[in-house]
Amino acid sequence: MSFLLENIGNSADWPLEDNEQYGSTQLVKLTRIQGVVGKNLHRNWLAIPHVTHDEHIVVDSFFDAKKEGSLSGVSFLASIVKATALTLKEFPSFNASTDAKGSELLLKDFVNIGVAVDTEHGLFVPVVERCDTKSMVDISGDISTMANLAKEKKLPFEKMQGGTFTISSLGSIGGVGFTPIINAPQVAILGASSVFDRPVRLPNDTLGWEKCLPVSLSYDHRIINGADAARFCKRLEHNLKQLLGRGESE
Template sequence: MLRHVQEGNVVRQFDKIAEVQSDKATVEITSRFDGIIKKLHYEKGATAKVGQPLVDIDVEGDVKEDGKGDGRIAMPAAKLAEKQISNPVRNIEVLKHPPVENLTIKAMPGVRHFAKTNGVDIGKVRPSGKSGQITKEDVQKSMNVAIRANVDAAEYELVPLNAFQKAMERSMKAALNIPHFGFHDEILLNRLSGLRTSLLPSIELRYGVKVTVMSFFIKALSLALTDYPVLNSHFDEPNHSLKHYRAHNIGVAVDTAHGLAVPVIKNVQDLSVIEVARELSRLTEAARENRLSQTELGGGTITLSNIGSIGGTTASPIIVAPQVCIVAVGRTQVLPRFDENMQVTANKVMPISWSADHRVIDGATVARFSARWRNILEDTSTLLLHLY
């Protein structure tokens, strides 16, 4: 508190009595009466209590000729509100929320217009500018507080997380500690699409399984891992080491009505494309019927997500710790590309997005691994050798 008067000073209405700083602003307290300062209830710099008298004033009508007051004791604060005041000593109180008319609101015309346009009472805005100036940002913050209050007050239903969502929560918390390295590329699927179209009827008739394009992606990923085993690892952070796995246990993200499930196709390195297709079909059906076991959900060494089945192109996939790599394939589109003769041709282009744990995997390794996977899918001859 900063005091502007001393005991015995003569004051007029609207003369400054003191400056009081609340949690919202510094407020000037002015006299509501003509008279003489009878008593100061607080020393300069002291903390004034909310609702307690600040000063006592003898009104001029009761001032003696020698200029001193009559020495009457101040009445309780409640009496001050009465129209007929029997005691001439007046109390100036420290108000928790001073009336707006007693404050000097500092705000530029543009800020006042902004507040008025958005229905904000500028007298209730907490200033942050120099010398108590209200800024446009202060008005915006006041609006945001009101919006949050409305949202909090809205009706809602509390829905507990299901098992898939709880698992996703745990995985994402673990992923927060992983510095993700992102890499994007594209794969031309003209040959693979033609191969699948020509072989699909006979395979389905003979083996009773529909070979989806994802089956080729999964097998090709396993073939690429043979050349880059470091991507088929778990990071053992406490021991500062990588666990290189012989088995290619590839997790496949599946969108279900229950949430995101990631069943794992085990030992893909030992499976043919047709066997991968059969296992993928079984696990996908089990995921959508919520019948996956813990064994079918665990043990993954790398993950493949098909965001393109929903409609996306590129993504920023989140690594499933302690794995060190994940790839997301986007929606295949027919786009113009130059062929080897520099002629523009229509191509089936699939975007791919990688994320790797940059603590243990460098960007060059991811780029080379991606190129190897792309070559296997674009050439198709290697896949033909592993079809049956």
């Protein structure tokens, strides 16, 4: 892999620009965190054959449950994390890590999901451990606590270790889809965009509306094929509906 990175990185000289002829400029150095994250993302993008599967997941069940008051203390992101954890138990090849050559796959019985947190200091990915065994209330609490620590630059390094899968959510900001970069040595990552209302034909042949969440599942094509990615997203939608239909907030 080092040969690949060195040769792609040195395939051409970086273009130089004389910007001062156009106006004033300011040189800003990247923070240490930005530098580390940038190098990792660059390595992952070059070394892993990414494919992204886009899907619209119907999420009416969450908002219906919220209106009924059965999801007190549960964030929308926490419900996605929990449903993803249940889906990962059914698709073990997604809850795994691989070596640099993609020749071996390490399947994991535990589900630890990293949740990307955007801060003014850079991107942090705290890990919520054992998501498959925790309630959505507990997951909500974990995400909130670690996100606040990250924003205050107080998140311990060990809280960002041990992830088996990652979720990156832009829902609170906007967007209809994107290509999240896999967090090596993991083999997949789920991106979530903004919920929107979609028209739907009802059984009585009238027009109705349903709430949809655009998700973007990037996966390592050496390990995962497109059909399994599509099945994963469909199962995620099913598990979310079943989970919220039971009102499982405790």
